[in-house]
Amino acid sequence: MLLQIVKRDFQRNKIITLVLFVFILLSALLMAAASHMIMELSGSLNHLLAQSKAPHYVQMHAGPLDRDTVQRFVSEQPLIADQQTVEMLGIDGSHIFLGPSGQSEENSVMDIGFVRQNPSFDLLLNLDNQVIQVAAGEIAVPIYYMQQHNLKIGDPVRIASGTFEQEFTIAHFVRDVQMNPSIVSSKRFVVNDADFRRLQGNLGEIEYLLEFQLTDLSKLSEFSNAYQASDMPNKGPAIDYSLFKTLNALTDGIIAIVIILVSFLLMLIAVLCLRFTMIATMEEDYREIGVMKAIGIPQQEIKRIYLAKYTVIAALSSLGGYFISLAVMRLFTANISLYLGAAPNSWLKHTVPVLAVCLIFGMVILFCRMILRRLSRISAVEALRSGTVHEKRSGARWLKLDKRKYMKVNTFLGLKDLMARISTFTLLLFVYVICVFIIIVPVNLLNTLQSPGFVAYMGVGQSDIRIDLQQSKDTEQRFERLTAAIDNDPEIKRYSPLITSRFKVLGGDGVWENLNVESGDFSIFPLSYISGAAPGNNNELALSDLNASELDKKVGDTLVLLVGGAEKEMKVSGIYQDITNGGRTAKAQLPHDPNSVLWYVVALDVLPGVSVQAKMDQYAEAFYPAKITHLQSYLSQTLGNTISQLKLVTLLAAGIGLSISILITSLFLKMQLAKDSPQMAIMRSLGFTRQDIRMQYLVRLLLISVTGILFGILASGTIGQSLVGLLGSFMGASRIQLVVNPAAAYLLLPAVLLLVVTVTTLVSSRSRGTSSITKQIVA
Incomplete structure (x- = not known):
């Protein structure tokens, strides 16, 4: 019987039923996809950490290594399980x-x-998450390069320097729990032991990774403090287990959060869509409801009839959304599977998406019950007498047709009706605001990541070229020669030499901790500070956002550094954002100790007309092995994967936003046309044409959509800005400023939405315009 009810209703209202079906299906699809993506990300990441036996603490070190010191520390530290x-x-x-x-x-x-394959932990895995073993002449290449260069098993890799040359064959692609993500600017290739020794004897410099696994991971902070307080090697960044998890989950995690945001907004609109649909259906069934009440059918029974219909529609569409999500899931999880591997099957992995779909189904039924309370307001006598709902109108009495001056009649009547029924149009306005929000925020976020100014969130000023010198035995001499050459180069507009050293800082718990401090003149390539300003003298220090949070410091506070063996009180002059080095850096004007230097950097701008690439090639040849970087290339190479995925999400969000505007506009017009049948008949009898009536509806909808667009743009710049800041806080950049493309955000996208609303209004209002005037008046 229920299927017969649904079948008859579908035959009578094919479009409205199909629209509701598609909308609930889309809600279920996105919710299932988002929840599946999160479960896949969590499961795959945990599996990779387990399979690779991820280290709990890693200290990178450049320069000579005292192995006796390391061995002594390991033997004296009870928290170490393996090293x-x-x-x-x-x-x-x-x-x-x-x-x-x-x-x-x-x-x-x-x-x-x-590197060579590690013996006990920090294992480098292949695409099947199996431990890589390479024979002589073979090499395992990071997944990052497989994606960048479309590499395949069997492709060659050649190493050449002067007269030395060696060719390898790609045997595997590497999943590296430490250096997997593209945002990590270091990558490890795996070679055979004999090949490693041959390479070492001809080129390159050795850097050490001191890796530890602990007996109790919960005491990681205690171990870190103990390491930093010791005389262990520390010329390089230190990273730990929690940072491995964050970096590996960052790219796909951001995408998942964006999808969840879109899904949440879609759920909100789904409720409004359901309200429009049910009210429109009850408006059309107004006389039939009156008949059922008149012949004694209980109100609860009438509710059950409507609820049964929407229960069947919600069940079928939710199931459809779930099964479609299974088919398109690869689009959402392909990057996760590539970089982290497939998550092992578990009941939770399959149950959570089902529960998410059940949530959509449950919300549909819940709101159906809430909306069906309107049935109690319907009078059997009034429904049989009039056959349609009489909508209360108020306001707009000051708008009089005979006093209009420059406005056409149809435009005036459309405006007057909108003002008289403003409460009816409020929900539609709210929907348009959300549609604009769904479209513009991902577009602005994508534009921000692709903007040259995004380099400001890397803790560096914006310059044409950045030159890095890693620590080695003669780095200080090479740095001096480099700065002298730049100083005498007439094609250089300005430059800033910067030196990063490791200092000890006194933490809140009284324990001395390591702090990487960059020293130099920060007025040449200034940063954008969240609060405060750059250090102006050698008693001031600027902290990155994450460091300021962890040290519980704000501008004006003081902290104690160990400088040259003596304690020195420093005042916090400013707090800036930094997504590099784990987001934990500082800047000051302090003298550097060559023995504690981690790396040297020179930022420079060339004069107008000078080729940046030519200058990069010149310095790369003259100061090999200096790392010469065009900062815009750095962004594209490290964030390219995130940008590619965000483009997909942006297209999806734009499609959803426009689809929602079409669906809701058509549903709203369906409801209004059902209510306005007598009024339209009277207007037709007075000489108004179908085109006149359609124009009046178009005026109302365009005014609402323009207002919704304006509020949507405002919400995108305020609420959207806050949401992006929340995402950025995970990376150490809590105040990311959205970069807006005015042509796209304020002109192109609103114009597309207005066009969609216009076409939908004209098409949806056409069906009612052809009905019989006599039939409407008599009814």
Whole structure:
């Protein structure tokens, strides 16, 4: 019987039923996809961490290594369960040629290291999450390069420097729990032990990874403090287990959060869509409801009839959305599967998406019950007498037709009716605001990530070229020669030498902790500060956002640094954003100790008309193995994967937003046309044409949509800005300022939405315009 009710209703209202079906299906699809993506990300990441036996704490170190010191620390530290020292051979990208094209990695922003497979933990895995073993002449290449250069198993990799040359064959692609994500600017290639020794004897420099696994992961902070307080090697960044998880989950996690945001907004609109649909249906069934009440059918029974119909529609559409999500899931999880591997099957992985779909179904039924309370307001006598709902109108009495001056009649009547029924149009206004929000926020976020100004969130000023010198035995001399050459180069407009050293800072718990401090003149390439300003003297220090939070410091507070063996009180002059080095850095004007220097950097701008690429090539040749980076290339190479996925989400969000505007506009007009049948008949009898009536509806809808667009743009710049800041806080940039493309955000996208509303209004109002005047008046 229920299927017969649904069948008859579908035959009578094919479009409205189909629209509701598609809308609930879309809500279920996105909710299932988002929840599945999160479960896949969580399961795959945990599986990768387990399979690779991820280290709990890693200290990178450049320079000589005292192995006796390391051994003594390990024997005295009860928290250590296992320890290994990994040798990583750093080779400049200009000596590495990947794939059949033979193109070098000279312009790559990545620090490339060659390693052997580790013996006990921090295992490097292949695409099947199996431990990689390579024979002589074989090499395992990071997944990042497979994606960048479309590499395949069997492709060649050539290493060449002067008279030395060695060619490898790609045997595997590497999943590296430490350096997997593209946002991490270091990558590890795996070679055989004999090949490693041969490479080491001809080029490159050794860097050490001191890796630890602990007996109790919950005491990671205690171990970190103990390491930093010791005399252990520390010329390089330190990273830990929690940072591995954050970095590996960051790219796909951001995408998942954006999808969840869109899904949440879609759920909100789904409720409004349901309200429009049910009210429109009850308006059309007004006389039939009166008949059922008149012949004694209980109100609860009438509710059950309507509820049964929407229960069947909601069940079928929710199931359809779930099964479609299974078919398109690869679009959402392809990057997760590639970088992290497929998550092992578990009941939770399959149950959560089902529960998410059940949530959609439950919400539909719940709101159906709430909306069906309107049945109690319908009088059997009034329904049989009039056959239609008499809508209360108020306001707009000051708008009189005879006093209009410059407005056409149809425009005036459309405006007057809108003002008289403003409460009816409020929900439609709210829907348009959400549609604009769904479309514009992802577009603005994508535009922000692609903007050259995004480099400000990397803790560096915006410059044409950045030159990095990693610590080695003669780095200080090479740095001096480099700055002297730049100073005498007439094609350089300005430059800023910066030196990063490791200092000890006194934490709130009284324990001395390590702090990476960059020293130099920060007025040449200024940063954008959340609060405060750059350090103006050697008693001031600026902290990154994450460091300020962890040290519980704000502008004006003081902290104690250990400088030259003596305690020095420093005042916090400013707080800035930084997504590099785990987001934990500081800046000051302090003298550096060559023994504690981690790396040297020179930022520079060339004069107008000078080729940036030519200048990069010149310095790359003159100061090899310096790392020469065009900062815009750095953004595209490290955030390229995130940008690609965000483009997909942006297109999806735009499609959803426009689809919602079409669906809701058509549903709203369906409801209004059902209510306005007598009024339209009277207007037709007075000489108004079908075109006149359609024009009046178009005026109302365009005024509402324009208002909705304006409020949507405002919401995108306020609420959207806050949401993006929340996402950025996970990376150390809590105040990311959205970069808006005015042509797209304020002209193109609103114009497309207005066009959609116009076409939908004209098409939806056409069906009612052809009905019989006599039939409407008599009814």
